[in-house]
Amino acid sequence: MGRYVARRLLQMIPVFLGTVTIIFFMTRMLPGDPAAAMWGDKAADPAQLAAFKHQMGLDVSKWQQYLNYMGDLFTGDFGTTMGGRKVTDVIGEAFPVTIQLALLAFAFELVVGVAIGLFAGLRRGKAFDKSTLVLTLLLISIPVPVLGFIFQNVFAIQLGWVKPTVQAQHMTFDQLILPAVVLGSISLAYVARLTRTSIAENLKADYMRTAVAKGLPRRKVIGTHLLRNSMIPVVTFLGTDLGALMGGAIVTEGIFNVQGVGNALYHAIGRSEGATVSGFVVVLVLVFLFASLLVDLLYAVLDPRIRYA
Amino acid sequence: MPDMIEKTAPAGENAIPAQRGTAAEAKAEKPRSLGLDAWHDLRKRPVFVISAVLIVLLVLFAIAPSLFTSVDPRAGDLRNHYLTKPNYLHFFQGDWFGYDGQGRSIYARMIYGARASVVVGICVTAGVTVLGGLLGMIAGYYGGWVDTIVSRFTDMVFGIPLLLGALVILNAFQVRTVWSVVFALVVLGWTQMTRVMRGSVITVKQSDYVTAAKALGAGTGRIMFKHILPNAIAPVIVVATIALGGYIATEATLSFLGIGLQDPTISWGIDINSAQKVIRQAPFALFFPAGMLSVTVLAFIMLGDAVRDALDPKLR
Amino acid sequence: MTTALEKTTAAKDRPVPGTPLLEVRDLHVEFKTRDGVAKAVNGVNYSVAAGETLAVLGESGSGKSVTAQTIMGILDMPPGRITSGEILFRGQDMLKMSGEERRKIRGRKIAMIFQDALSSLNPVLSVGYQLGEMFRVHQGLSKKEAKAKAIELMDRVRIPAAAQRVNDYPHQFSGGMRQRIMIAMALALEPDLIIADEPTTALDVTVQAQVMDLLAELQAEYHMGLILITHDLGVVADVADKIAVMYAGRIVETAPVHDLYANPAHPYTEGLLRSIPRLDQKGEELYAIKGLPPNLYKVPAGCAFNPRCDAATDLCRTESPALHQVTDRDGAELAGRKSACHFWKETLHG
Numbered sequence: 019m020g021r022y023v024a025r026r027l028l029q030m031i032p033v034f035l036g037t038v039t040i041i042f043f044m045t046r047m048l049p050g051d052p053a054a055a056m057w058g059d060k061a062a063d064p065a066q067l068a069a070f071k072h073q074m075g076l077d078v079s080k081w082q083q084y085l086n087y088m089g090d091l092f093t094g095d096f097g098t099t100m101g102g103r104k105v106t107d108v109i110g111e112a113f114p115v116t117i118q119l120a121l122l123a124f125a126f127e128l129v130v131g132v133a134i135g136l137f138a139g140l141r142r143g144k145a146f147d148k149s150t151l152v153l154t155l156l157l158i159s160i161p162v163p164v165l166g167f168i169f170q171n172v173f174a175i176q177l178g179w180v181k182p183t184v185q186a187q188h189m190t191f192d193q194l195i196l197p198a199v200v201l202g203s204i205s206l207a208y209v210a211r212l213t214r215t216s217i218a219e220n221l222k223a224d225y226m227r228t229a230v231a232k233g234l235p236r237r238k239v240i241g242t243h244l245l246r247n248s249m250i251p252v253v254t255f256l257g258t259d260l261g262a263l264m265g266g267a268i269v270t271e272g273i274f275n276v277q278g279v280g281n282a283l284y285h286a287i288g289r290s291e292g293a294t295v296s297g298f299v300v301v302l303v304l305v306f307l308f309a310s311l312l313v314d315l316l317y318a319v320l321d322p323r324i325r326y327a
Numbered sequence: 328m329p330d331m332i333e334k335t336a337p338a339g340e341n342a343i344p345a346q347r348g349t350a351a352e353a354k355a356e357k358p359r360s361l362g363l364d365a366w367h368d369l370r371k372r373p374v375f376v377i378s379a380v381l382i383v384l385l386v387l388f389a390i391a392p393s394l395f396t397s398v399d400p401r402a403g404d405l406r407n408h409y410l411t412k413p414n415y416l417h418f419f420q421g422d423w424f425g426y427d428g429q430g431r432s433i434y435a436r437m438i439y440g441a442r443a444s445v446v447v448g449i450c451v452t453a454g455v456t457v458l459g460g461l462l463g464m465i466a467g468y469y470g471g472w473v474d475t476i477v478s479r480f481t482d483m484v485f486g487i488p489l490l491l492g493a494l495v496i497l498n499a500f501q502v503r504t505v506w507s508v509v510f511a512l513v514v515l516g517w518t519q520m521t522r523v524m525r526g527s528v529i530t531v532k533q534s535d536y537v538t539a540a541k542a543l544g545a546g547t548g549r550i551m552f553k554h555i556l557p558n559a560i561a562p563v564i565v566v567a568t569i570a571l572g573g574y575i576a577t578e579a580t581l582s583f584l585g586i587g588l589q590d591p592t593i594s595w596g597i598d599i600n601s602a603q604k605v606i607r608q609a610p611f612a613l614f615f616p617a618g619m620l621s622v623t624v625l626a627f628i629m630l631g632d633a634v635r636d637a638l639d640p641k642l643r
Numbered sequence: 644m645t646t647a648l649e650k651t652t653a654a655k656d657r658p659v660p661g662t663p664l665l666e667v668r669d670l671h672v673e674f675k676t677r678d679g680v681a682k683a684v685n686g687v688n689y690s691v692a693a694g695e696t697l698a699v700l701g702e703s704g705s706g707k708s709v710t711a712q713t714i715m716g717i718l719d720m721p722p723g724r725i726t727s728g729e730i731l732f733r734g735q736d737m738l739k740m741s742g743e744e745r746r747k748i749r750g751r752k753i754a755m756i757f758q759d760a761l762s763s764l765n766p767v768l769s770v771g772y773q774l775g776e777m778f779r780v781h782q783g784l785s786k787k788e789a790k791a792k793a794i795e796l797m798d799r800v801r802i803p804a805a806a807q808r809v810n811d812y813p814h815q816f817s818g819g820m821r822q823r824i825m826i827a828m829a830l831a832l833e834p835d836l837i838i839a840d841e842p843t844t845a846l847d848v849t850v851q852a853q854v855m856d857l858l859a860e861l862q863a864e865y866h867m868g869l870i871l872i873t874h875d876l877g878v879v880a881d882v883a884d885k886i887a888v889m890y891a892g893r894i895v896e897t898a899p900v901h902d903l904y905a906n907p908a909h910p911y912t913e914g915l916l917r918s919i920p921r922l923d924q925k926g927e928e929l930y931a932i933k934g935l936p937p938n939l940y941k942v943p944a945g946c947a948f949n950p951r952c953d954a955a956t957d958l959c960r961t962e963s964p965a966l967h968q969v970t971d972r973d974g975a976e977l978a979g980r981k982s983a984c985h986f987w988k989e990t991l992h993g
Contacts, residue, residue: 036483044495155632159625161576163583163599164617167606224762230717231757232828233750234780242776246767265488269580284584287494295495303486321767322812 023315030307038091041299042084045292087293091300097293099286105297108282113301116278119194119271120263123202128256131206135213135252136245142218150214154207166200166273183275197274201267205259212255216248223247250320257313261306365637375633381626388441400435400593413611427601427612437619440595443588444623446505448575451512456567459517463524464559468532468551477521485518490577497586508578508587516574523566527559534558565635572627579620595620657835657866658733660694664836664868665714665753670728672709672892674939675721681939683709685892687728688966691836691868696859698871698879698900700915701889704936707872710889711838714870715755716745733835751781754829756858758841760821764813770797770824771809777831796827800857819850823857830861836868843878855882876919880904885979888912891937891947894966895983908969908982908991910952946985958985 071077078086090097096105138150160168173196174182184193220226221244229243264279271280279298286294318324369375388395413425413433425433466477489512496511497503531537532555540554581587582596590597595616602613658664672684684706691697701707712718714730716737730737732753737745757763765773774796775789784792790809797805800823802816813821822842829837839858843851859882862869871883879886879900886903888896888911896909907913914932934951937943946964949955967987969980984990 032479033482033486036479037486040483041487041495044492155625155628156621158628159572159621161579161583161596161599161617161620161624163580163596163603164613164621167603167613167617171606171610224757224759225765227717228755228757228763228828229765231715231749231755232777232780233746233748234776235746238776238780242768243765247765250767262488265491268490268494268584272584283491284494287498287586290498299487299491302488302491306486306488322769323766323814 019315023311026311026314030311034303034307035088037303038088038296038300039084041296041303042087042292043080045290045295045299046080046083087296096297096300099291099294100289105293108294109297109301112277112279112282112298115276116264116267116271116280118191119198119201119267119276119278120260122191122194122198123205123263124256124260126198127202127206127209127259131209132213132249132252134206134210136217136240138210139214139217139221139248140240142214142221147214150210154210157203157207162200162204162269163273165203166197166270169196169200170273184277194276197267197270197276200273201263201270205255205263208255208259209252212252213248216251217244220244220247246320250317253316253320254313257309257316261302261309264305265302365634368637369633372633372636374629375637378626378629378633381622382630385441385445385623385626388438389445392435392438392442395438396432396435398432398435400431400439401591402431412609425609425611427598427609433598433612433615436593436598437595437615439593440598440616440619441623443505443582443592443594444575444578444620447508447512447578448571448627450505450509451516451574452567452571454509454513455517455520455570456563458513459520460524460560460563462517463521463526463563464528464551464556466521467525467528467559468547468555470529474525478525481518481521484515485522487515489515490580493577493581494584494586497581503587503589505588505592508581512574512577516570519566519570520563524559524563527562528555531555531559561638565631565638568634569628569631572624572631575627576620576624658693660692660866662693664691664693664695664733665870666690666729666731667710667714668729668731670710670713670730671726672706672713672718672723673726674723679940682942683723683892683939684713685942687889687892687894689887689894689897691870693835693868694863694866695885696862696869696871696883698873698883698886699889700873700876700879700886702874702936704891704939705889706892707889708840709892711755711840711870711872715753715838716749717755747781750777750834751832752834753836753838754832754834756822756825756829756837756839756842759845760818760825761813761845763825764821766813769810769812770816771811774824774828774831777828781832792831796831797824799830800824800827800861802827818846819854822846822850822854826854826858826861830865833865834867836870837862838870838872840872841874842871844873844875851878858882876915888915891942892939893947893983894981895948896981897966898969898980899978902977902980906991908980908987909984910954910986910990911948913990914951946983954986954989956985 068077076083087097094106096109098104099108134150134154138147141147157165170182173179180196181193184197225247226239226243229239234243267276267278268280268284270276271278272284275281279302283295283298286298392400427433427436462477462481466474466481492515493508493511496514497507500507537550537554540550545554578587579594579596579599582594583600585600587596588594598616599613599620602609602616606613667687667689670684670687671682674681674683683704687706687710689697689699699707699710709718709723713723713725714737718725725738728738732748737748740748764770771790771793774793775784775786778784778789778792779786794805794809797809802808802820802823808816813824816824822845826842829839837858842858843854846854855878858869861867869882871879873879883900885897885899887894888903888909890911896903896907896912898908903912904916907916911932914930917930918932920929932951933953937947937950943950943960944963945961946952946955946959949959952959962985964983964985966981966983969977969982969987969991971977972992982990
């Protein structure tokens with residue numbers, strides 16, 4: 019297993035470098051001159067602009083910029099924003115917020131999604147199962163902005179259970195609940211459907227009949243024998259989703275004013291801040307790569323038939 | 328249900344479904360292809376019928392919106408003022424669903440908005456299926472270093488979140504049309520198809536009929552397109568149909584964020600964005616484009632579900 | 644504490660060999676599906692005594708497995724439904740018991756061995772865990788004690804290097820070894836009765852004999868009743884005491900094993916025996932019973948076997964035969980011999 023992990027980590031290096039390269043050129047090819055934009059509508063003094071460009075390292079060719087960037091990256095230097103802040107500082111500020119949001123959303127979709135899927139799968143074809151299928155399909159179809167506004171309106175404005183937006187300065191955990199529910203809801207629908215199908219499928223398996231024939235109580239038949247087998251596809255989905263939750267919160271963070279990765283990225287893209295955008299994406303890609311490794315390892319733990327190949 | 332009987336009777340005793348099978352075979356004397364079989368299966372599913380009707384309607388909206396409304400969706404009608412409430416008695420009139428913040432008919436914009444969604448959905452799906460499918464087939468068929476290169480490159484692009492990457496690409500366009508959105512989504516979206524196709528081709532490549540075709544001296548092109556493609560395409564079609572609804576939702580989200588489509592293109596995403604500012608005074612301005620978008624995505628997801636069930640009973 | 648595998652039968656509440664253990668009376672089971680009602684079991688009667696082996700013989704769809712599942716209480720309901728009948732286990736009707744009472748019988752008093760050990764064992768749990776589970780659930784042993792018991796059991800069914808293999812998973816064993824694990828699981832709590840549903844069908848011929856021998860040996864050792872469900876006449880001859888032949892959800896003939904082989908009293912049994920390949924018939928065409936097994940949605944009127952029977956008459960097509968007591972030529976009852984054929988005399992003596 020150690021060797022497998024080592025090999026996977028080694029394989030990750032070229033993929034990581036490749037993705038970073040793609041992202042670098044995508045962000046640096048943005049038209050417009052972000053340096054000139056610092057002066058706003060006024061025409062910049064050519065001497066000052068040249069000096070600024072030199073300071074930012076923008077006065078050399080794109081290839082030279084690329085080499086400089088990659089070199090700096092390995093020393094942990096992600097560059098600076100046009101405003102002169104270190105990108106690592108901006109990342110360090112935004113990520114903790116998004117990690118909280120993503121973990122909350124993740125816990126929500128895991129617990130509620132698996133529970134709903136389990137009950138629906140055990141009662142396949144009954145009213146609960148049918149309504150689960152219809153409701154999850156509806157949930158998947160409603161785009162996130164719409165869902166966000168509906169939840170904001172109903173739970174925050176109409177019912178007044180929570181604050182409609184997150185206070186930027188004094189963010190508390192409970193303020194994140196509503197955005198987390200919105201963020202996790204679509205994945206929740208997938209988790210519920212996946213669990214349901216998997217449970218219903220495994221319910222027919224021969225080993226389930228054996229478990230009953232052994233005289234095990236129902237709780238053990240379901241808890242040990244059924245759930246363990248049925249979670250295998252769900253775990254795969256959840257693993258890839260964790261990375262997606264962190265990077266995909268642009269809309270949710272916007273609606274609820276969460277000062278996280280999504281918000282920071284959205285504004286950085288709007289201002290053509292290449293260094294900031296690629297800095298964030300580098301971290302997101304790392305999260306994604308490690309999440310997929312984790313999924314593969316977990317997969318083998320859950321299913322002994324899988325060998326580390 | 329026959330599958331339940333199978334469950335109750337252990338493997339040695341499945342005479343009941345077996346007999347049903349022989350009865351069904353006797354009825355259908357003509358041999359049916361997989362595609363025809365799937366079609367016969369599909370027609371009997373209510374989910375398919377409902378989604379197909381919805382999609383036909385949407386496509387009609389997209390091709391000929393003027394059939395459904397004579398009102399210009401871009402004309403801010405000052406007589407109707409800002410945020411006139413819907414008049415539900417005036418069917419198919421401009422004020423049926425009310426007027427938006429600029430005095431434009433919400434109903435007309437709802438109809439006209441279908442075009443952007445349908446074009447983006449279909450073109451992106453076609454694009455990623457062709458591009459991703461080809462790469463996947465090449466990687467799966469040739470294997471070796473070709474496979475390594477294609478697969479690693481796929482991994483690299485796969486690591487970029489779709490929405491994020493699309494934002495970056497679209498930000499580079501000064502003027503963004505439906506085609507810029509299609510371009511951005513195809514450039515980032517093909518990886519999923521490559522992975523599915525590659526896996527499918529590798530499975531099919533090992534089957535006996537491919538070995539037989541090779542032994543009979545069939546050329547590479549013939550083997551790939553005549554023998555492998557028809558047998559490997561089913562999972563790709565399933566994934567593509569399900570993904571279609573997702574691309575429509577992504578376009579709306581991009582337009583909502585202001586980095587997707589721009590005026591004068593009419594998009595539900597843009598309308599949702601402008602409606603959010605007046606959500607307290609005029610919830611209907613949000614409801615209709617949002618509802619329309621949801622129904623559209625739902626229709627394609629339902630279609631995908633039905634197609635998957637028909638093409639691949641194992642996935643059910 | 645005595646270990647479960649020591650032969651401390653006296654200490655345990657064990658039935659004396661020869662006393663009736665299980666009696667199935669007039670059992671009817673049907674399946675309600677979209678296509679109609681499938682009558683899978685239509686009035687089955689049989690009994691097993693302690694230490695006795697009953698072989699239930701029949702083709703696919705004859706209802707032999709459904710009957711076994713009904714006894715075990717693992718029938719899926721719905722679509723399955725027990726419409727009438729009694730299943731007496733040591734005198735008590737199990738069909739009248741509560742779910743919890745029945746669960747306590749399963750595994751502890753009556754255990755089952757399934758055909759396909761690979762799919763019947765949970766793929767994601769180690770065999771040690773699955774064996775130990777019996778002791779943990781029914782006897783409340785600790786994890787450690789249960790594992791020790793599991794190793795002991797694996798030794799008992801002669802799995803080499805049991806202590807090393809206890810943490811292995813089912814897919815890591817060969818087919819024969821896996822079936823031994825199934826047997827070990829069934830034996831774990833020394834049940835009074837074991838139901839083996841085609842225990843050797845999925846195995847290679849050489850392994851089949853080993854597994855059958857092991858099963859027979861352990862049965863004799865613990866004085867268990869054994870119901871052996873099979874479609875293979877060859878398996879039956881060596882181990883069974885008596886045979887019940889099933890067709891379309893009914894018992895068509897019961898007899899002590901050697902009597903049945905020597906002289907069947909039902910045309911269906913006769914057909915089955917004739918379809919076994921024999922060395923002395925080399926070169927001759929093999930006999931096959933004509934037609935297909937019956938459609939359970941539409942069992943033929945009269946004797947269910949009549950469309951496939953060479954000797955069928957109008958009587959066979961209209962009237963369902965009762966299970967007749969079989970007599971010899973002089974009219975003396977033959978012990979344990981019954982036949983559900985209108986013309987059993989002709990079949991037996993003709």
